[in-house]
Every structure is written in C-alpha cells, then in structure tokens.
C-alpha cells in the first residue's frame with residue numbers, strides 16, 4: 001500500500017505538487033498520469049524519500065520510505081533508468097545493488113532472467129545499452145529484493161511493442177500476487193490496458209481519479225453491429241441519445257446497457273467498447289488541456 005496525504009512541494013513560488021491525496025492498493029496497478037511538468041516525478045521522489053515534502057506525507061507499507069528497514073527489500077523503485085553508471089556492466093550494476101540488500105549472485109541471475117536480459121547483454125557496459133535495455137535493467141534492480149511495492153516512473157519508455165507486452169504481463173502478475181504497483185506513463189493506451197486505477201494530475205493537482213473501468217464507462221460506449229440503423233433505433237426507443245460516425249455508434253451509456261438493447265433487438269454486435277466517446281487519451285487531453293504545452297499532448 002502506498003498512501004499519499006495532502007502531499008505538497010513548493011520550489012520558491014512554483015507549486016510543483018499541490019495537496020495531492022490518494023492511495024495505491026495491494027493487488028492493483030495504479031496509473032499516475034499527467035502532462036509534462038504536472039508533478040508526477042516530484043511526487044514519486046517524495047514517496048521514495050529523495051525530495052522532502054513542503055507539507056503532507058507519503059507512506060509506503062505504513063511507514064515513510066526512509067523509515068523502512070532495508071527499503072529495497074520492500075519497495076522496488078525505478079525513477080530514471082538512464083541514471084545507472086554508464087561505465088559499469090549491467091551485471092555489475094545489479095551486483096552492487098544486491099550487495100546493498102545482502103543478496104548474492106543467484107538473485108542477480110534470477111533478476112536478469114525475470115526481465116529477459118541475457119548473460120551476454122548483462123556483460124555489456126550500460127553506456128552501450130539501448131533505452132529499452134536500460135529500462136529492463138532498471139526493472140531488474142527494482143525487482144531484486146523481491147519487494148511488495150513497485151514505484152516506476154515511465155517504465156514503458158523506450159520499450160518496443162513486444163517489450164511493452166512483456167512489461168504489462170510482468171506488472172499484472174506482480175499485482176495479481178498481491179503486490180502494489182504505481183507507475184507513471186505518457187502512453188495512455190498502455191495505461192488504459194494495464195492500470196486498474198487511475199490518478200490524473202495537472203499543475204500539481206489531482207484532476208480526476210478512480211477505477212479505470214468506471215472512468216471509461218462514464219465516457220460512454222462505442223458500438224458497431226451488422227445493422228447499425230436498427231440498433232440506433234432500438235437504442236433511441238430505450239431512451240439513449242445516439243451519435244453516428246464513420247466507425248459506428250457512440251452512446252452515453254455503459255457497455256452493459258448497450259449490449260442488452262442489442263440483445264433484445266436481435267442485432268449482432270461486431271464491437272462494444274467502453275470509453276467510446278474518446279477513451280482515456282481523449283479524457284486526459286480534455287481535462288489537462290489547460291496544462292498541456294501547445295502542440296504537446298502529454
């Protein structure tokens with residue numbers, strides 16, 4: 001469990017993080033979203049004891065990060081995958097981290113295996129790593145102490161589609177085994193798939209949060225069928241407003257309601273998708289429009 005209470009950070013006149021409160025729970029992946037400069041990294045740095053808060057507090061497993069005995073055995077942290085020493089090999093980076101945690105070479109080998117870095121790759125110097133390999137190494141370091149909590153800043157950065165698929169599985173398994181995952185990301189479609197809970201921030205403040213499925217349901221449903229005209233009529237008779245566009249119908253109702261109407265009307269569905277009136281990406285753009293820099297989505 002990560003608990004953030006009224007957390008605030010000021011840098012002179014700038015309020016980087018402004019009174020945020022939320023929890024990331026065991027068994028869940030929580031996505032932390034916001035445009036550039038919204039305050040995600042600053043908040044994560046406060047959660048992990050790297051930046052002192054101006055006010056408020058953050059606890060991990062009931063204690064301030066710095067008060068945890070051997071934090072790496074409880075909390076896996078990856079804030080900046082490119083911060084590793086470029087002159088060391090991947091294996092050396094992990095061996096040093098393992099020494100700090102009182103772990104041996106077996107754990108290093110297992111951790112490398114968990115993130116899919118080969119023996120040969122782990123013998124190369126970090127300066128020669130691709131961004132994706134650095135992310136895998138950072139994740140290996142975060143997982144080394146077999147923690148119950150993961151705090152990851154942009155973990156999907158630099159990963160190819162296969163890598164993103166792999167990471168999604170890894171984090172899902174971690175949460176399903178009772179772990180707590182907090183990850184920040186700009187890859188909204190990725191977050192939509194992986195995160196059970198969403199916390200969106202803009203200008204340091206929480207602009208929306210909740211279960212991903214509920215946030216998406218509230219965005220309406222996109223539906224496509226073998227007979228859209230008949231389905232639209234049935235939906236309107238059932239009291240729904242229907243908008244038609246090139247890729248089907250959009251209905252401001254949850255998928256379950258739309259599916260029932262289709263079933264009763266005997267219309268074959270080809271697609272039924274929550275967040276139809278624009279998924280997480282559109283919600284993010286709308287809510288944070290005032291915070292985004294011109295021409296930059298996130």
Ligand SMILES: Nc1ncnc2c1ncn2[C@@H]1O[C@H](COP(=O)(O)OP(=O)(O)OP(=O)(O)O)[C@@H](O)[C@H]1O
Pocket residue numbers: 011014015016034035036037038039040041042043
């Ligand atoms: N050490 C610092 N001194 C002064 N201002 C800072 C410092 N660290 C961060 N800031 C400012 O705080 C605000 C939040 O920055 P932060 O890096 O937390 O945002 P972010 O949401 O992680 O952005 P990004 O997605 O670009 O990484 C920004 O305006 C940034 O310039």
